[in-house]
Amino acid sequence: MKKIFILTGEPSGDKLASKVIQRFKSLNPNAEYLSVGGEHLKALGIQSLYDLKEVTYLGFTKVLLNIFKIKKKINYTVNKIIEYKPDILFSVDSPDFTLRVVEKVKKKNPNIKTIHFVAPQVWIWREHRVKKLKHFLDHIILLFPFEKKYFDKENIKATFSGHPLLENNIKSKIDVSQIIKNHKKIISIFPGSRKSEIDVLLPILMDFIKLMNKKYDDFFYVFHSTSDFNKSIQDKLLKEGFKNCGSISNEKIKSEVLKSSSFAVAKSGTISLEICNAKVPSIIIYKMSFLNFLIIKMLVKVKYANIINIAADEEIIPELLQSNCNSKNIFRFVDNFFNDSKSMQNQINKSQEVLKNFKINQSTDIAASVLTDCL
16 A cells, blocks of 8 residues: 655645645545644544644744754654655645755655655745755645746756646535625635734734724624634634624635635735635735844845735735734725725736636646656
């Protein structure tokens, strides 16, 4: 029986991995699995070595403060993978964790096929990493077509699959009107999937809703969360006395709520692609420590934080970052959009043009085929 080890480092990677593995399982029904994963892989019946939260760290300073703990966890993970003896080590995203593990595994057992999904963003910073990757990666699966040239240059086998989260899905039978009462319009809120992000952004977002409630009474705000943080977000919303807010973690419900939304306010990240794919206008927010921001500012090669804006070389989706990420600014931008339907439609139209280059309806098929071919 062939064995696959799936290695993720955060909830978004767990979600992407589950999309590919679900398809892979249908093609290879007799394979055996073990992982470092979260709720999505668990839903497929795949055991994780430990809770994903144990390796989800955000920012340079956070990593530095936990460097010995992270090294210990990397070594533990490496030893467990070597002990498991998989035919394939399938790592997904979170390169600062997953690729460190993969490199050590490959040195200890070169016979394990190493496939990585979601390339490190070498087009943003640290392009020199590509040279190092060729020594321990057998194949890399790419989300975006413009990434391929970086890996071709170093003769690393690379396949563009497109983004699994942009595939056309079968319409759900979930009736959102049963969740959102009184026919209110929905604003979807994405505060992040890491505790450190939620701790920073949730207070700002709650203050934004308070400002909105002073002017509008026809909106319901839905926070999209993970199961780990859903209850704590709900508790904080209740403590603040909000009557027009809720938090959800069920993926099918989240998808339908997003499709039914009038607008979205989202933490910078992959979720922006899903929002654009749902043809929902949005703004992007993000805030980190001043020291982390300075470090990133010195290293990055692009003007924007959002992939849609980077690909277009234009701020199609407004970005409110750092000091600009505050409740008054968020309110101002959202309020302006609701008073300018032409701007909202223009954002949707432009983002759809960008998405055309990222979409492949057989994305999970392509990624699963790469894994199958390596067996």
